[in-house]
Amino acid sequence: MVLDQSNLASEYVEDILAWIKIKETKVAKLQLLSPQLDSRRQLVDWSCEVADKLNLTTQTVHLAVKLLDHFMDGHDIEDPQLFLVCLGCLQLAAKMHEKETNIPRGCKIVALLPKPLSLSSFLSLEFVMLNFFQWDICMPTSCYLTELLLPLSIHLNDWQHGRPIANFRTAKEELHVAVKEMLDIGLQEESMMLVVPSLMASSILQASRLVCGMFPGWTDQLESMTGYTRDQLEQITDSLVSLHKLHGEEVLCPVDEGYHSNISVGCSPEK
DSSP states (O other): OOOOHHHHHHHHHHHHHHHHHHHHHHSOOOOOOOTTGGGHHHHHHHHHHHHHHHTOBHHHHHHHHHHHHHHHHTOOOOHHHHHHHHHHHHHHHHHHHSOGGGSOOHHHHHTTSSSOOOHHHHHHHHHHHHHHTTTOOOOOOHHHHHHHHGGGSOOTTOEETTEEOSOHHHHHHHHHHHHHHHHHHHHHOGGGTTSOHHHHHHHHHHHHHHHTTEESSSOHHHHHHHOOOHHHHHHHHHHHHHHHHHHTTSOOOOGGGGSBOSOOTTSOSOO
16 A cells, blocks of 8 residues: 555644744844854855765754854854854754764864864864753754655645646656755855744745746645745745746756755655
8 A cells, every 4th residue: 555645744744843833933033243144155165065075964954054153143253263163063963963873073073174173172162062052952944844844845736837747756856956956045045044944944845836837836735734824935935936046047056065965856855
């Protein structure tokens, strides 16, 4: 018997989303006052390159960037130390999302720094960061929620380009590629930093469906599951679609190449 994956997912997704929305209200709001804000895109790109070398997952990178945003928001960090902070965020995020065998060793991480650093100094930074976050680094990310909702984001009865989907596998692959691109945009853009993860994830899925020509752009099931209406998603969705179009035929700055994505083209990200 073939089980309907969307039905299986819906049994627990709603409860997880409810918990995450509560968690979102408890995360300190970014003030965007960091003197290093202008360097953020460079730091994100560098973090992704390092994550690629360490074979870290998408979720690890997104949590690392969220930790970086909050840590920079609360500190005035000298430029030479910014890369060290990026590595500290990656290490903490890896301990949350990676299998134990894939958590990078400290000596391997410090070897990736532009300038040499002792392992003890890196470990000291890790404790400083944990104290700053009061040892609570379980922050919701748009990537986690997007992957959670992805199995519910396309159905056999959807339409594409004004007609019923002819090849479901091809349509699914196209949607997954679009989702990966939207996640990259959301990770890079400073304008998206203040958007709460549940709203961002929902907007990413709606924007992805729209650029793939799927109808409806936002299904009743997704609206019921997330609690977000089309109108509530409109502003962020329009921004994502515009940024996606802005790149046009240019190659989207591929931050996804800087880490291992959990979103497998043509199949569910769940293993």
